[in-house]
Amino acid sequence: MPSAPLDGEPVPADGALPATARAGAAGRPLAFYLHVPYCATRCGYCDFNTYTAGELRGSGGALASRENYAEVLEQEVRLARKVLGDDPRRVSTVFVGGGTPTLLPPADLARMLDAVRAEFGLAADAEVTTEANPDSVGPESLAALRAAGFTRVSFGMQSARRHVLAVLERTHTPGRPEACVAEARAAGFEHVSLDLIYGTPGETDADWRASLAAAIGAGPDHVSAYSLIVEDGTRLAGRVRRGEVAAPDDDVHADRYLIAEEALAAAGFAWYEVSNWATSPAARCRHNELYWTGADWWGAGPGAHSHVGGVRWWNVKHPGAYAQALAEGRSPGAGREVLTAEDRRVEHILLRLRLDAGCELSLLRPDGLAAARRALADGLLRPDAFTAGRAALTLRGRLLADALTRDLVD
Structure with a gap:
């Protein structure tokens, strides 16, 4: 959570960090977050830094199109190596998020991971996660990701009920996320997560119980459950404002959380963070645990945030501006703060x-x-x-x- 205005102070053109940021680095884990800012469509509740093809057309987005994005992101990984200098740490975790990372071909995601591996090396037990929409992967692409070194996949399930998915404007069909878990297991993924959302307008307790039962029955070893937040500027916020759908209710959210805890605990999942449950310590998302415990991470990609040794910075949001900065040999950082x-x-x-x-x-x-x-x-x-x-x-x-x-x- 930023403790200063988001515009912060300027980031040096070469991305250099204060000497204090490197102090004690050897005792802290190092992680990478790789942001893929593309989506096939924009969900009505989403306010993440993502773009559809139509939103990028004619706005300079071609500088960082889906076709050449992996190459552009590689440049920031190389910049990270220059900024961190002779830092000897191998990377403990890599998380590819979005957007919809799996809109890119598996070969492109592998290329991005290979850039981290080439510049820093991966720890022997590194956790490497990608997010995926259920309708953007299949058996072949999952097998290719596993072969490339990804060890964990997180699917955006959100709900098992068609009418709830419709309010959220999710494009996958009920049952597809469960099939994805089976396909990921067949591809060799030991760790598979499902993300759920509760409190969507029109969702009942019975709908939520059905979603939990479907998620648990699919056999993941990790489940995340988040209450729906209506963010300003989203299509869902507009619908709530116009009275087309009801605003989420805090008491309903509390009841749904208790339902989740009861169902997940009964199925052998233990909570380890307010919104996350896992079947064992090994099934926890180690990457997110590094965020919560103040480790170092470099966020590469448009709008990505980074933190190293008490210095936090964030990149320009637009893919075109991001690619332009890297093409000119500049850091894509938009601002930073020294905590x-x-x-x-x-x-x-x-x-x-x-x-x-x-x-x-x-x-x-x-x-x-x-x-x-x-x-x-x-x-x-x-x-x-x-x-x-x-x-x-x-x-x-x-x-x-x-x-x-x-x-x-x-």
Whole structure:
């Protein structure tokens, strides 16, 4: 979460980092996020930095079209090598997100991964994930991705109900995500995740239970479940504003979360982050865990965010501007911020509290510690963790995590 305005301070043309960012780097994991900004269509609820072919036509998008995107992104990976210099760390995790990464041919995704491998090397046990829409992959493409070194795939299922998918403007048909899990397993993927959304207008408790049952029955080892947020500027926000569909309800969201916890726990999934469940520690998304624990990562691609040693920066959003900067030998960074010690303390609490292990009580100031004691008395924090010097959420605490976090950072 940025602690300064998003425009920040300028990024040097060569992308150079302050010397302080490299201090202690050897003790921190290094990850890469590779952003693919293309979608076949734009879902009505989405406000991510993505573009359809029509949105790019005539706007300079040809500089970073789908056809040459892998080559363009390679240039930023090489820039990362120059900026990080003789940093000896091998990359622990790679996550390819979007957009719809699997709109690109598997060979292009492999080329992007190969660029990271060539410039930095991958750890022997590196986790390499790609997101995928269920209607953008098949047995052959999944087999090609596995052969290229991808170890994990995350499918955007969202719902098992056709009318819910229609409100979200998802293009896949019910049943296709479940088939994708089987195809991924057949291709050799040990780790497969399904993403779900709850609280969509028109969704009932029965619809949500059916989606959970379908997801669990498909046999993934990881499930993410997110409450629907109506973002300003999206088509869904316009429909809500016009009264065409109802706005999401916080109480409904809480009920759906409890339903998810009950169903997933009964099926052998354990929560490890407020919105994420896994069947074992090995099935957790290690890449996201690095975000939540303050590791270093380089985000390559239009609009991607990076963090190295307390310095955070973000790239220009438009694919054309992104490609132009790299073609001219410049960093595509649009702005950056150097986090203060207080910024990092607050972020540590904000992010660690979402994890099952929680955050250290030693990070809290007197007012925050007093709030933690009240939360403990109210059943929002686990007594066993508190005794061990940590603030860790109970199930009820997870429902109130955002409000509780605000109290603890005081």
